[in-house]
Amino acid sequence: MLALSPFQPAPRVPFVAATQPVGVEPCRIYGSVYLETDPRRKNYCFGTLYIEAEDTFADVLVYKETNKLFADKAGLWYITDSPSFADYSLFVTPQRNLADFAIYFTKVRSFAGCRQQ
Template identity: 65%
Template sequence: MLSFLLSWLLLLAPPAKAAPRGSLDPCKIFGSVYLEYDPSRRNSCFGTVYVEPEETFADLRVFVESNRLFADKTGLWYPADNREFADYTLYVTTDRSRADFAIHYIKVRSFAGCRSTN
């Protein structure tokens, strides 16, 4: 009986990585990130991202870490090889209007993070 109740509660619980549309905060994304390019798997991703060629228009400046342990602050991402082991799975779109937020890759670690709102 206990296992039945536990199974029922797990069934009712929302998925751990799901976020409602429009409530995605890119300033809270760090750690291991898997970028998905397959449109058929878009709905199973945490959010949709656009890779912005210009830093000025990006919501988040991303520095790619070579060690997963150092990806511990906003904008510091470690590229995950497998979507199952990533902290976040993001679908990459080529249409800016369909993205939840835009990123720009940078080469200097200290500049990583969210765009200033000043």
Template identity: 55%
Template sequence: MFYSFILVSLLGVATAPAAPAPISPKLAVAAPFGSVDASKIFGSIYLETDPHRRSYCFATIYEEPEQAFADVLVFKEESKLFADKSGVWYFTPTRDFADYVLFVTKDRGQADFSIHYTKVRSYAGVQRQ
């Protein structure tokens, strides 16, 4: 009986879950809310509206009705090849071919940044305020 007690205690120690490995400080720090750099977003974009897929999106945006209050002016490019600078976006019909997937919200307070569509390509980009 004594030997079975020793054997059970040793097996319990051997099969106990190990302590989790320490997380690197660089990996442990989460990006604060609203820290997405809007000036780096260009190329092919897919706008997601399904709230269930919000966690799979790169950022959350708000479509601003007024140009004066928008953070980024967006020009809708017809060719993916020419969407090569900040604010010049080519909209893809499917999310699989997009460089960035952005969630469109109806609440300005939940958005990382706001956009407004412009018809002039030279106006596209981040507005400095």
């Protein structure tokens, strides 16, 4: 009843700085990754990616590691068979305009990394 009284001043709310909307940062993704292709499970994924045919337009050049322990930098991914054992679960879309970022699988480990500016 006292909270609805017009004679009481409004309660003070601590100042909270407005946050900027942040999207997926592909340069921070490394480790074990599960690539989801089922559109029904898209909402359970961390982000959406598109696999480029050429490395020119890719945001991240990805090297597929054979051991999870060596996937410790940006662009070094260990592809898992199960989403339960993955650090990140990413949805693979066939349409570039629906993706958060694009990747290209490189065959050379030293080329792997982020190309985003």
